Amino acid sequence: MKLFEIPEAQHFCALPAPPAAGVSQSLSSFHKARKRRINLNEGSTEFEIHRASLLNAVERWILFGVADYRRAIDMLIPGNAPWAHVTLYYASFFGANAILGMFGGWLNHKSMVEVADGTPKSQKLRFSPTLHSPKGLKGSHQIFWDNFYDGCNTTIAAWAPSELGPAVTPVNGDRAWQTATRNELNYDMHGAYLGAKHFYENFNPKKLRDLSGSIGQQLVVTECMLKLAIHFAKYFKVNSFAYHGLGSGNRGQVFESLVSKACPKMVDQSEYSRMMFR
Numbered sequence: 001m002k003l004f005e006i007p008e009a010q011h012f013c014a015l016p017a018p019p020a021a022g023v024s025q026s027l028s029s030f031h032k033a034r035k036r037r038i039n040l041n042e043g044s045t046e047f048e049i050h051r052a053s054l055l056n057a058v059e060r061w062i063l064f065g066v067a068d069y070r071r072a073i074d075m076l077i078p079g080n081a082p083w084a085h086v087t088l089y090y091a092s093f094f095g096a097n098a099i100l101g102m103f104g105g106w107l108n109h110k111s112m113v114e115v116a117d118g119t120p121k122s123q124k125l126r127f128s129p130t131l132h133s134p135k136g137l138k139g140s141h142q143i144f145w146d147n148f149y150d151g152c153n154t155t156i157a158a159w160a161p162s163e164l165g166p167a168v169t170p171v172n173g174d175r176a177w178q179t180a181t182r183n184e185l186n187y188d189m190h191g192a193y194l195g196a197k198h199f200y201e202n203f204n205p206k207k208l209r210d211l212s213g214s215i216g217q218q219l220v221v222t223e224c225m226l227k228l229a230i231h232f233a234k235y236f237k238v239n240s241f242a243y244h245g246l247g248s249g250n251r252g253q254v255f256e257s258l259v260s261k262a263c264p265k266m267v268d269q270s271e272y273s274r275m276m277f278r
Contacts, residue, residue: 001114001134001147003103003155008118013102013236015052024242025053028108034129039116042123050113050125052240058101059242059251062229065094067259069222073208074263081199082185082192085215088222089182093141095167095225096148102232105151107131109140112147141179149175160228167224171217178221181214 004012030049040047068091075084100106104125106113112131116124133143134150152160152168160168171177184191198213211219232238247254 001105001151003105003151004115004118005155006159008120009103010236011120012104013238024056025049027053027106031111031127034127037128040125040127054101054106055238056240056242058098058238059240061094061098062233065091065226069226070259078196078200082195085218086182086186088218089178092222092225095229098229099232100148102236103155107144137176142176145179146175164224164228166221167228171221
């Protein structure tokens with residue numbers, strides 16, 4: 001996947017004018033009717049709608065990624081360990097989407113956008129109505145990770161802080177590892193049981209850093225992925241009206257309001273007690 005170089009990404013992330021508060025597009029809906037490859041040229045209405053909407057999505061991916069990470073940590077008990085892992089996966093997936101977006105890349109389940117020309121003031125993005133995989137992988141998530149790591153090889157990794165290396169390196173050398181491991185827990189009950197059993201036998205809640213097995217690997221990758229997304233968002237000074245309707249103030253204030261607050265105590269209002277074996 002062709003992405004912007006750092007100076008080109010800086011230009012792309014600096015909107016020529018702030019978008020109106022609350023105005024954004026679903027990129028999947030915006031591109032849905034396109035049936036052929038086209039270029040989106042900087043200065044055109046299509047390019048600017050795509051850019052503003054993508055940068056909004058970048059901030060939202062970071063927000064929801066951090067929120068998922070936060071709640072995954074809350075779920076570290078044996079009965080929830082498989083879903084905690086799945087939640088960590090999506091936090092990583094959101095972080096990786098945000099990183100790609102700042103460098104000009106975007107994929108959904110059937111189409112994609114990459115860089116055709118990164119020259120500032122005459123940038124071009126190429127829309128394709130079909131997905132392509134550098135390594136020939138199948139499935140939208142596998143193809144996403146294949147393109148992400150391909151972009152890391154060509155552009156992103158060179159600019160990533162060394163301590164965040166797990167974000168830009170395929171886990172165990174396998175570009176599909178995150179998706180394959182998620183699938184084993186999410187769609188195979190035996191795999192979910194084994195994940196919970198490993199967690200039960202090995203986890204010490206006083207030592208998060210000793211979390212082992214595939215969930216331990218996913219934790220490290222997710223943390224590095226979100227840190228890298230935040231690193232680039234700060235470096236490129238990404239700033240849009242992405243949180244309109246959800247919160248107010250700067251990014252930190254919105255995160256405090258939407259992520260840091262304790263969950264409401266509502267178990268007593270639910271049917272939970274009727275579901276317990278006694």
